[in-house]
Structure formats: structure tokens, C-alpha cells
Amino acid sequence: MHSYKAPIRDVRFCMQEVLGFSSHYASLPTGAGVSMDDVDSILEAVGQFAEEVLAPLNRSGDEEGAHFENGKVRSPRGFADAYKQYVDGGWPRLANPEEQGGEAAPYSLKLAMSEFMQAANHSWCMYGLLNDGAIKTLVSFADAQLIERFVPKLVSGEWMGTMCLTEPHCGSDLSQVRTRAEPRGDGSYSISGTKIFISSGEQDFSDNIVHLVLARLPDAAPGTRGISLFAVPKVDDQAARGSANSLRCLSIEHKMGLRASATCVMAFEGARGWLVGEPERGLNAMFVFINKSRLGTAQQAQAHAEGAFQSALAYARERLAGRSPHASSSGGPSALIVHPDIRRMLLTQKAIAEGGRALVLYCAKWVDLADGGDVEQRALAEQRLAVLTPIAKGALSEWASEATDLGIQILGGHGYMKEWGLEQRVRDVRITRIYEGTTGIQGMDLLGRKLLGPQRQALTEFSAEILAFCRQANGAELTAMTARLVAAVKIWLELTELAAERSASDPAFVGAAAVDYLLLAGYVSVGYMFALSAQAASSKLADGTTEEAFYRAKIQTAQFYFDKLLPRIHAHAASIGNGSESLTGMPEASFGLEV
Structure with a gap:
């Protein structure tokens, strides 16, 4: 089985030589102190973590799967330890607010380094890499008390966040959300309802989980206009001795792929929560989370295309079969890579991986401007991202499924087996065409x-x-x-x-x-x-x-x-x-x- 290698040189080419990140960072308040040497150091360190820590856990995690017993989730062997290494390295702090314990850097740098982790172990990433969207949503819409209460521990990685949108009866149609939020009279709300498809709704990486939950206040308007957003912690740290909140994981899904990731059915049974932003404006607030997740999904897909290309290329260079169209009739078998149809498939994979990387990082530049540009730049960036984000998410997820499938085709029967890891990539990448909004x-x-x-x-x-x-x-x-x-x-x-x-x-x-x-x-x-x-x-x-x-x-x-x-x-x-x-x-x- 081919060992994944972080494509650091290709990322450097894309950032520095194609998209001009050096001058881009110099123009940003969060990027002025980030040199291209800093970027290189970060890419190399995270690339090493992806290759040496995460990649070896990918196949074993898929085979073992996430465990669910008595309402608790246990991740596969090595997963929680890998997360501790990630936190000890300070990586969750990068590109998050300094005033909340973060480290100043543009979001694009966090996204660039994330490709390596996504390619090495998509399931592992599903546990911790949702935090940035939760942080951004809370910082953008929550009041000062909620920010101070939740955000520093999310930034440090000590706590983790989730996004709780859909319910058993509504799928992507959020106008049908029925989860209720009743005022308690003390500024908090009682949240009751069932949410499905909640990535890391329960896990063993952190002691607390901050769920961002869509729910309806009494007498709320029908449809999406009547939805509000609430922060609902697993452990109510404001209760006596930090008692468990009234919520629980009912089950985890048995999935086609991402088997090491816990996708949870969550029951909120009068759980104590706090309003985030204005009443009946919850979907507007949650879209900050959703849009970051959509670009992240585009990258997940692109990362799988890169991983599949690497495996297929290694095999095509080693496997001897058939004669080259340019070889003499007396010659022996040639490496697969000389055959035109194999090259067609390899180059399709390569083009999807490299073109997709450039598009994701191009979008990330606009995210940087939306986060930290002047008023005019922010408005322009938000308009551009409104067009680019669905293109990147939709197109790259479709093409990455093609790229991973081509990997199996190049390997033939060996690709259909587990040893080379391509059948796992086909299963894992498939969800990118579905979650955060189908194509x-x-x-x-x-x-x-x-x-x-x-x-x-x-x-x-x-x-x-x-x-x-x-x-x-x-x-x-x-x-x-x-x-x-x-x-x-x-x-x-x-x-x-x-x-x-x-x-x-x-x-x-x-x-x-x-x-x-x-x-x-x-x-x-x-x-x-x-x-x-x-x-x-x-x-x-x-x-x-x-x-x-x-x-x-x-x-x-x-x-x-x-x-x-x-x-x-x-x-x-x-x-x-x-x-x-x-x-x-x-x-x-x-x-x-x-x-």
C-alpha cells in the first residue's frame, strides 16, 4: 500500500507563485506578521503530522469503526491520542482570535495545511476540524458573555463544537425544523427535539461539546424565517459542579464510509441553551458555519483526489502489463504508466487534484478578505464567495468521486481490494457530494x-x-x-x-x-x-x-x-x-x- 506524502511543493507553488499569497498576507491585519518562511514551516510540520500520525490510523480506524455503548462514543484506537498531539502542538489556535487565546494568521493558511490532514485521515478530521466554524459563528453573532464562556476553550481545542441542523423528517429542508426552545425565565432556554447526522455529537476527544442547535421559539413564524440558533453545551458549566445537560446520543449511524467518525442521532430533552444572535435569525447566523463547512468540504474532496492520484501513480509505475505502443514487438511488458488510457486516467486525477487545490486556495483568499479586509473589500469578497463557494463545493465533490473511482480502475482488481486503500477513498469521499448541501x-x-x-x-x-x-x-x-x-x-x-x-x-x-x-x-x-x-x-x-x-x-x-x-x-x-x-x-x- 502506498504511503501518503503531503504535496508541500505543489501547495507552495499554488500559494506563492500562482496566487500571490506573499503580497496578499502583507495586506491583511492578520497576515502582516506571517512570512512565506513561516508558511513553509507550518506546512512541513503539519505534513509530517499527517504522514506519520494520521495516515497510519486511516485504514485501522476504518476497519475498527467508532464504538457506541450505553450512550457513549469511543473512537478507534489512536484517534484520541492523535487529537491530543494536535492540541499540544497548538494547531487549533492558529487563525483564531488572539483575544480569545488564538494565534493571528489568515484563515487561508489554516485551510492550506488542512488538506494534508484531510487526505491522510478524513474520519479523524471529522471530530476536530468543525471547531473553526463554531468559533466564527459565535464570535460573529453571540453576545460578549457567551463568547467569553465558550470561545476560548473551543480555540484551545479543550472543548469541541458541532452543528445541529437537520431532523429525521426534514433532511435538507430546514423549513420543517420542529425542535422547540422554551424560555426558562433566567435568560436561558429549554431545548427539546431530535437532530440527526450530527458529526461528533458525542466523542471521547474532549470533556465538553458545544452544540449549535437550530430550534423554534414559541409563536415563531413558519418556515426558515422562524428559526433561531442556540448554544447548548453537553456539560452545563454554569450549573452546580458543572452537571451534565439534558441531552444524549441515541445512536451512531452505520455508514458506507467515514466509519471511524461518529455520526450521531442526538436527543435534546429540555437541555439548557442560550440564544445566539437575534431571535428568528438563526439560519442567517448558522450560514457562517455552513459556508465555512462548504469550502472545507470542497477541500476534503480535493484531498481525496490527491490521495487517490498518489496511490494510482505509484502502482502504475510499478505494475508491468502489456507493451508500450512505441516498443518493439520483441520487447517485454511495460509499466502501466506508458499506456495512453492509463495516462488519461492519471492525468484526469492529477488535473482534478491540482486544479481543485488552486480553486480552494483562490476561494480562501476571498475568505481572508471577507474576514479582515476594509469595508469595500469585505463586501466584494462576500459577493464573490456567494458565487465561488457552491461552485467549489459542488464541482470538486463530483470530480473527486470520479478521481477516486479512476484510481480503482487503474489498479484493476487490486484496486477493488482493501490493500491499496482506494476502495476506502471511494467510500469516504462519497459523502462530500451530500453533506453541507447536495450537488x-x-x-x-x-x-x-x-x-x-x-x-x-x-x-x-x-x-x-x-x-x-x-x-x-x-x-x-x-x-x-x-x-x-x-x-x-x-x-x-x-x-x-x-x-x-x-x-x-x-x-x-x-x-x-x-x-x-x-x-x-x-x-x-x-x-x-x-x-x-x-x-x-x-x-x-x-x-x-x-x-x-x-x-x-x-x-x-x-x-x-x-x-x-x-x-x-x-x-x-x-x-x-x-x-x-x-x-x-x-x-x-x-x-x-x-x-
């Missing part, structure tokens, strides 16, 4: 709620940025790429106009087109990342470099993307143009026999 939800959010609504200007500005780059890009390698990218941007804009026109008379159009539209937007956005990467690599080659093979590979991967993957937009465009009739025209009874 369909991301597509409808992007097209229907945003680009046909108040965020149309953000697309105009993003497309203008891409086209401006294409006009000034130079170098023989870039000419064909930028011409294709310009044509792709024009298709994206034309289809947006078409959607606006057709949806006015066809209420089903957006739902029918949403996923195709999102994936097309993803291909164009990642195409921009590859054009930027090719420009950076071309400049290095022109200036002279000792890493000629590295930079030449960047250009060749970009050429593959524009030759073989970007053309997929034409199929998506045709599907969008065909409208909704073939979806809506069939009577329900015609789908088949009732079951």
Missing part, C-alpha cells in the same frame, strides 16, 4: 438563488477578471489555452442569459439545469486556475530554473485539462439548452410499477 442544492443556490437574483454582478466581475487575464497573458503555451478559456466564459455568460429568459416562463427550468450549470461553471473556474498556473510556470521557465521538469509538468497538466476536460462544457451546455420538458413531461405513473 443539486448547490446548483440551485448558484443559479436560482444567486445568479438569477442579487449576485449577478459577482459573476460579471469574476468573468471580467478572467477575460482581463486572458488579454494580457503571453507565451506560446498560453495562446491556445486562453482562446479556449475566453470561449468558455462566453458560453457561461450566454447560458446565464438563457436561464434568465427561460426560467421566467418555465418554473422547472432552474431545477432541470442546475447541476449541469454548476459543473460547467466549475470547469470554467478551474480552467482559469490552470491558465494562471501555466502563466506562472512559463515565466519561471523563461527566467531559467533548476526545476525545469516541475514547471514543464505544470504546463503539460494544464494542456491536458484544456484538451480533454474543459470540452465537457459542451455536453453540459447542450443539456441546459434542452430545457426541462423531458424531465417534467412524463406522468408520475409512467416511471414504473409502484413498490
